Amino acid sequence: MAEQDKKQNSDGKNEVMNSPSRHDQEIIDDINKLDISKDEKQDIIATMEMYSGPIPHPKILAGYQALDPNAAKKIIDNGIEESKHRRELESKGQKHRGRLSWAALIFLFIFMIVFILCSFVLILKGHKISGTIFVGTAFIVFASTMYEGILQLSDNNDRKSNEDNTSK
Known part of the structure; x- marks a missing residue:
């Protein structure tokens, strides 16, 4: 602010x-x-x-209006449509990120089940160390992926500003 x-x-x-x-x-x-x-x-x-914003300064807008009686209305309408379009794109991006998050979560769940089943089979066949390593690996991958996913999803900044990108 x-x-x-x-x-x-x-x-x-x-x-x-x-x-x-x-x-x-x-x-x-x-x-x-x-x-x-x-x-x-x-x-x-x-x-x-x-002055800054999507619509020109009022004095500039008055100059356009003097050239064409409909210019100011067209410029303002264009600014409104641009804002609607930007919000629509942001909403689509949010939905896309949500679907990707769910797909990653489902893939992670399947990955965990496969690793747990493989470790169970290895332990039953007498390979206790290999089975333990498999289940340990599955747990570490699950925990780290969930941790990173939660951090990314809880970050409320959808788009980083140029200042943020250039300072890193």
Whole structure:
């Protein structure tokens, strides 16, 4: 969540202001490094607009609207459809991961049964050490796979951000 600062406006009332993002803070730092007067730096920062989102800034949207009377509606509708499409893709991805998890669990269960049966047969035929190794291996594979599966399924981040991927 974004950090918030309280700032007093000219009426003496407190306003809640969002702290700038890391990228925005880098821009502000670059402006502060410029070889211009402090007043000019403050003027640049004060007039700087920071906006992000799937729909263009309202001033830009108004410019499109001036060119074509239906442009703003089309752009907004496109943004809404894009959001719906993204949510649909995320839902499909969740369902796919769920099916893969169930398939892996079923395969693991079958694998465990086969190893336990093989170890039982080996022990009955007099190969106690081999049978014990088989059942031990089955237990270790089962325990480690379940542990990793639980960690992956309990991780709530479906998609890692570029920051997370590049920091590793």
